[in-house]
Amino acid sequence: MARERxxxxxxxxxxxxxxxxxxxxxxxxxxxxxxxxDWNVRGxxxxxxxxxxxxxxxxGVWDEIRxxxxxxxxxxxxxxxxxxxxxxxxxxxxxxxxxxxxxxxRPVLQRILTDxxxxxxxxxxxxxxxxxxxxxxxxxxxxxSDGTEGRYDLVVAADGLHSTTRxxxxxxxxxxxxxxxxxxxxxxRPAAVQRSDLAHGGPCYIAGYxxxxxxTLYAYLVEANRDRAAVPPESYAKEMRRLAEGYGGAWDEIRxxxxxxxxxxYTWFDRLLVEGSWHRGRVVLVGDAAHCCPPTMAxxxxxxxxxxxxxxxxxxxxxxxxxTLLSGYYERxxxxxxxxVDASVQIGQWQLDGVRGDVPGLIGATMAALKxxx
Numbered sequence: 001m002a003r004e005r006x007x008x009x010x011x012x013x014x015x016x017x018x019x020x021x022x023x024x025x026x027x028x029x030x031x032x033x034x035x036x037x038d039w040n041v042r043g044x045x046x047x048x049x050x051x052x053x054x055x056x057x058x059x060g061v062w063d064e065i066r067x068x069x070x071x072x073x074x075x076x077x078x079x080x081x082x083x084x085x086x087x088x089x090x091x092x093x094x095x096x097x098x099x100x101x102x103x104x105x106r107p108v109l110q111r112i113l114t115d116x117x118x119x120x121x122x123x124x125x126x127x128x129x130x131x132x133x134x135x136x137x138x139x140x141x142x143x144x145s146d147g148t149e150g151r152y153d154l155v156v157a158a159d160g161l162h163s164t165t166r167x168x169x170x171x172x173x174x175x176x177x178x179x180x181x182x183x184x185x186x187x188x189r190p191a192a193v194q195r196s197d198l199a200h201g202g203p204c205y206i207a208g209y210x211x212x213x214x215x216t217l218y219a220y221l222v223e224a225n226r227d228r229a230a231v232p233p234e235s236y237a238k239e240m241r242r243l244a245e246g247y248g249g250a251w252d253e254i255r256x257x258x259x260x261x262x263x264x265x266y267t268w269f270d271r272l273l274v275e276g277s278w279h280r281g282r283v284v285l286v287g288d289a290a291h292c293c294p295p296t297m298a299x300x301x302x303x304x305x306x307x308x309x310x311x312x313x314x315x316x317x318x319x320x321x322x323x324t325l326l327s328g329y330y331e332r333x334x335x336x337x338x339x340x341v342d343a344s345v346q347i348g349q350w351q352l353d354g355v356r357g358d359v360p361g362l363i364g365a366t367m368a369a370l371k372x373x374x
Contacts, residue, residue, distance in 0.1 A: 004029050005321070008142055008152040009122075010130050010165050012039055015287025015304035016158030017113035021059045022312040024120035031152070032117060033144065035159070037127035039114050043106030044184040044265055045218025047196065047210050047295075050094025051370050052302035053102070055309045057094075061112050068112070069104035070211035072195040077360070080202030082249020088360055091367040101298075103196070103210035103217070105186060130155075132168050135281045137322075154321055155283045156311070158304075161270060163289035169280040175270035178294055180205065180348050181225035183240045184265045187257040189217040190250045200359075203246035205351040206296075209254060219244075219254045224352070225268045236264035269294040269348060273341050275334070279326040286311060291337050293344035297363060299370075303337050306374040336374055339366060 005028050009016045012034030020032045034040065048056070048069075056062050077086040090100030117124065129145040132155065140155045157165035161175050189211050198208040206222035221243045231239060237258050244255040258264065272292040278285040287304035311329050319325050343366045350357035 005153045006031070006151075008033070008130065008140070008150065008155045010155065010157050011159035011163075011287075011289070012036075012114065012117070012124075012126070013158060013160060013287065013304075014109070014113065014301050015289075015308050016156070017110075017117050018055065018059055018305050018308035019156055019158060019286060019312065020122045021113075021116045021120045022308055023315070024122055025060075026312065026316040028315070030120075030122040031125070031150065032122050033125045033128040033130050035127070035129050039110070039126055041107045041110045041114075043110070044186040044263075045103055045210055045212045045216075046106045046109055046301060047101060047103050047298035048109075049090070049101050049298060049302055049367070049370075050092045050098045051374070052094070052305050053098045054094035055302075055305035057098070058309060059113075059116060061116050064112050065102070065104065065109070068108050068213065069102040070189075070213055071099035071102040072211065073100045074195050075101075076195055076197035078197050078199045078249065080199050080207070080247050082199075082247065082251065084197070086360070088364070091364070091371060093367055093370040095371075101196070103212040105212045105216060105218070130165070132165065132283060135283065140282050153282065154315070157283060157285045157289045158287050158308075159289055161272060161288040161292050163285070165283065166274070166285055166289050169283045171274055171280065171285070173272060173274045175272040175292055177225060178269040178271050178345055178348055179225060179352050180222055180269040180294065182267055182269065182295070183221040183223075183236070183243065184218060184267070185220075185237075185240060185258055185263055186212070186216060186218050187254050189213070189215055190253040193217055193250050197250070199247055200351070203243050205348070207244070207247045207251065209250060217254070219251075222269075222348075228266070228268075231266060234261050236261040236266060240264050271341060271345050273338060277327060278330045278333070282321070282326075284311065284326050284329065291341055293341040294348050295344070296347040297340065297344045297366060299340045299344065302370075303340055306336075307333060310374050333374070336370075339369060
């Protein structure tokens with residue numbers, strides 16, 4: 001009888017949780033370690049398009065996702081005063097049997113995924129980090145922060161944008177700021193908000209909102225990045241309200257609800273795309289550890305989920321877990337991810353440069369390409 005294969009997943013975010021559940025569905029033994037003891041359930045909101053929903057359906061959580069989200073089929077472009085200038089029908093990148101787009105509260109998505117991990121039978125350790133000790137052609141020896149060690153057939157690094165595992169295996173790529181930053185907040189949803197609307201111009205480069213449920217949305221303002229030290233966290237609500245003064249329509253209601261600085265998040269936009277390969281030996285990168293882009297196309301989580309789905313398909317194909325398989329994973333993903341990263345950065349760069357680029361055209365062409373299976 002063949003020995004049961006073992007995988008260590010480092011990181012319990014979207015990519016790591018998806019990877020864990022998909023591998024467990026295939027009968028592979030999985031240990032998951034996550035550095036945060038609370039399993040990282042913070043955040044405001046997230047937009048998920050059809051190609052992300054396709055993977056979430058494979059994971060088995062689609063019904064619950066649909067129940068705790070707000071689905072819609074179009075994107076509105078508005079003037080800063082709220083006047084609707086153009087409405088674009090979203091492309092159903094996940095197929096005709098899934099919505100084009102939905103919004104949901106990020107902590108709810110994380111809770112649904114962590115519930116699925118727990119139900120999968122994976123071994124979970126929170127508040128734990130992992131250090132690669134040695135590896136050979138058949139496996140990897142890892143030491144954990146609790147003093148224990150383990151040997152695995154494969155280590156999947158899903159530990160995010162600032163992945164310590166990526167650095168530990170000699171991949172020197174680091175995220176680079178794009179020059180923009182985003183303010184985000186969860187807020188009550190005005191009844192008129194039935195889709196994402198974006199305003200380009202006004203005090204910020206972008207002002208937008210996305211419904212996340214029956215009574216909720218998340219709103220965001222994108223501006224040039226600032227020195228974080230110059231913006232104390234206790235001023236976040238006041239500062240976001242000030243920026244939002246330049247926008248009308250639904251923003252008149254949203255702005256009044258921005259009162260708690262602890263609920264406002266301020267983050268710089270980064271770009272990362274590891275090129276050449278996403279593995280060293282039997283340690284392989286997925287999600288933000290391999291690539292990251294601004295949320296201008298709302299495809300960051302989708303690309304991470306696709307990574308997990310593609311890598312799992314390869315690992316369960318019956319092929320040897322070797323250099324050929326892991327190189328094939330990179331080769332299958334790189335063109336698609338590169339397209340998304342470049343398009344997402346380009347949209348922001350046009351605004352930074354004051355150039356009137358064809359944003360709807362670029363989004364449409366990219367989404368049309370994403371209808372194809374990864």
